[in-house]
Amino acid sequence: EDQVTQSPEALRLQEGESSSLNCSYTVSGLRGLFWYRQDPGKGPEFLFTLYSAGEEKEKERLKATLTKKESFLHITAPKPEDSATYLCAVQESGNQFYFGTGTSLTVIP
Amino acid sequence: ETGVTQTPRHLVMGMTNKKSLKCEQHLGHNAMYWYKQSAKKPLELMFVYNFKEQTENNSVPSRFSPECPNSSHLFLHLHTLQPEDSALYLCASSRALEGTQYFGPGTRLLVL
Numbered sequence: 384e385d386q387v388t389q390s391p392e393a394l395r396l397q398e399g400e401s402s403s404l405n406c407s408y409t410v411s412g413l414r415g416l417f418w419y420r421q422d423p424g425k426g427p428e429f430l431f432t433l434y435s436a437g438e439e440k441e442k443e444r445l446k447a448t449l450t451k452k453e454s455f456l457h458i459t460a461p462k463p464e465d466s467a468t469y470l471c472a473v474q475e476s477g478n479q480f481y482f483g484t485g486t487s488l489t490v491i492p
Numbered sequence: 493e494t495g496v497t498q499t500p501r502h503l504v505m506g507m508t509n510k511k512s513l514k515c516e517q518h519l520g521h522n523a524m525y526w527y528k529q530s531a532k533k534p535l536e537l538m539f540v541y542n543f544k545e546q547t548e549n550n551s552v553p554s555r556f557s558p559e560c561p562n563s564s565h566l567f568l569h570l571h572t573l574q575p576e577d578s579a580l581y582l583c584a585s586s587r588a589l590e591g592t593q594y595f596g597p598g599t600r601l602l603v604l
Binding site: 428478484 | 590
């Protein structure tokens with residue numbers, strides 16, 4: 384069965400303490416892998432789309448990477464404003480989207 | 493106004509009420525989606541419209557009724573809901589069925 388698994392479920396970091404979030408997936412034919420940021424009570428905000436293994440994208444303190452079975456969202460020197468839930472989603476060859484349950488990130492000043 | 497907008501942002505309704513959620517996208521996209529988000533669960537896709545035509549209905553109960561009058565507007569009509577329907581309802585749009593989806597701010601629904 385197609386699915387997306389994100390880990391850890393929750394992560395607490397000190398400000399400036401770099402870390403990575405994981406998204407592993409099992410789909411039959413990957414069309415794209417998407418990262419979103421979601422603040423409490425708000426809709427997901429688009430961050431990155433990755434299409435093929437080896438691809439990397441960066442935005443400020445965030446860097447997303449993709450392999451054939453997983454993606455990582457690396458957060459370098461995080462700040463308190465990076466606190467949010469980070470969602471991963473994959474689109475398979477039939478255009479169906481599958482979302483993970485997210486990683487709740489808290490950055491402590 | 494830009495992006496994807498949703499109204500109302502918050503809604504409290506009794507189980508016998510009828511209400512509607514509205515979504516509007518200003519991105520020139522052709523596909524629109526309704527999702528349900530409950531605590532600790534992945535987003536659940538409810539309905540998909542492509543060029544105003546419904547392409548997917550993920551076994552959603554008939555008390556939820558979608559309507560897509562044009563590519564920019566999407567409605568979700570609610571009738572005789574249950575308390576377990578309380579959730580954040582998200583609208584999204586994309587240029588085509590393949591590709592990045594952009595989300596609205598959501599409607600927080602509470603069914604009493």
